Amino acid sequence: MKRGKKYLEAAKAIDKAALYEKDEAVALAKKAAVAKFDETIEAHIRTGCDGRHAEQQIRGAVVLPHGTGKTVRVLVFAKGTKVDEAQAAGADFVGGEELIPKIQNEGWLDFDVVVATPDMMGVVGRLGRVLGPKGLMPNPKAGTVTMDVTKAVNDIKAGKIEYRLDKNNIIHVPIGKASFTEEQLANNFQTLMDAINKAKPSSLKGQYIKSITLAPTMGPGVKVNVVKVAQ
Template sequence: MKRGKKYAETAKLIDRAVQYDVAEAISLVKKSAVAKFDETIEAHIRLGVDGRHADQQVRGAVVLPHGTGKTVRVLVFAKGDKAAEAQAAGADYVGAEDLIPKIQNENWFEFDVVVATPDMMGVVGRLGRVLGPKGLMPNPKAGTVTMDVTKAVNDIKAGKIEYRLDKTNIIHVPVGKASFTEEMLTDNFQTLIGAVIKAKPSAAKGQYLKSVTLASTMGPGVKLNTAKLG
C-alpha cells in the first residue's frame, strides 16, 4: 500500500518498537493528524478473550465526557406516548412498522444509532438481516432497548459510544477528533479503557489487554504501554 509523503513524515515521529504512556501517545497521534479535515482519533483494543464463547463476550456502552465530536443521528422505534417522548428528547427519526419498507426496500440508512422500546423489538427483529451486519441492532446491554427513551437519546447525543469485539477480538472505537485538546482526548480514552477493563469477563484468563493502539483516520498507529493501563 503506497503511503503519502505526509504519512511518511509523521511516521518518523513514532518509534514502532516503543510502547508509549497515554499522554505521550495522545500527543503523537495529534501531531500525526495532518489531513485537511478534522480526523477522528480511534482506539484499537486487542483483548485476550475468545469472543466465540458467550461467556467471553465483551460488549457495552459508555458516555465519553467530551463526546466524539460527531453529530449522531438517532432513530427510535416507538409508539404512542413513547414516540412523543422520543421526539421531545431530540431523536432525529421516530417511527414503527412504517419504517420497515423504507429501510428494507429503499436502503434508507440516514441514522447512526437505533433505539427501540422493548415492545417494538418484534418489529425491529424483522430488520435483523440488514441492521445486524451494520452493528445497528438495538441491544439491552448497550442501553438501546429501553422504556427510558429520553435517557437513551440524551446519552447518545451527549457522546455515548458502544463497544464490542469484532471477529478478531479487537474493539475499535472513536475517542474524539484531532481538534480536541490533549486533556479532552485523555479524559475520553481513560473513560473508555476503564469501562472495557470493568467489562472483563470472569472466564477471561491470562493477559486481558493484549495491545492498545491509538491512531487518527489517516495517521500511523501509536502503541500504548498496556501494563500502565490495568
C-alpha cells in the same frame, strides 16, 4: 500499500517499537493527524478474549466526557407516548412499523444509532438482516433497548459510544477528533478504558488487554503501554 508524503512525515515522529505512556501516545496520535479534514482519533484494543464463547463476548457502552465530536443521528422505534418522548429528547427520526419497508426495500439508512422500546423489538427484529451486519441492531447491553428513551437519546447525543469485539477479538472505537485538546482526548480514552476494564469476563484466563494502538483516521498508529491503563 503506498503511503503518502504526509503520512511518512508523521510516522517519523513515532518509534514503532516503543510503548508510549497514555498522555504521550495521545499527543503523538493528535500530532500525526495531518489530513485536510478533522480526523477521528481511534483506539484499537486487542484483547485476550475468545469471542466464540458467549461468556467471553464483550459488549457495552460508555458516555465519553467530551463527546466524539461527531453529530449522531438517532432513530427511535416507539409507539404511544414514547413517540412524543423520543421527539422531545431530540431523536432525529421516530416511528414504527411504517419504517420497515423504507429500510428494507428502499435501503434508507440515514441514521447512526437505533434505539427501540422493548415492545417494538418484534418489529425491529424483522430488520435483523439489514441492521445486524452494520452493527445497528438495538441491544439491551448497549442501553439501546429501553423504555427510558429520553435517557437513551440524551446519552447518545452527549457522546455515548458502543464497544464490542470484532471477529478478531479487537475493539475499535473513536475517542474524539484531532481538534480536541490532548486533555480531552486523554480523558475520553481513560473513561473508555475504565469501562472496558470493568467489562472483563470472569471466565477469562491469561492477559485481558494485549495491546492498544491510538491512530488518526489517515495517520500512523501509536502503541500504548497497557500496564497503566489496563487492569
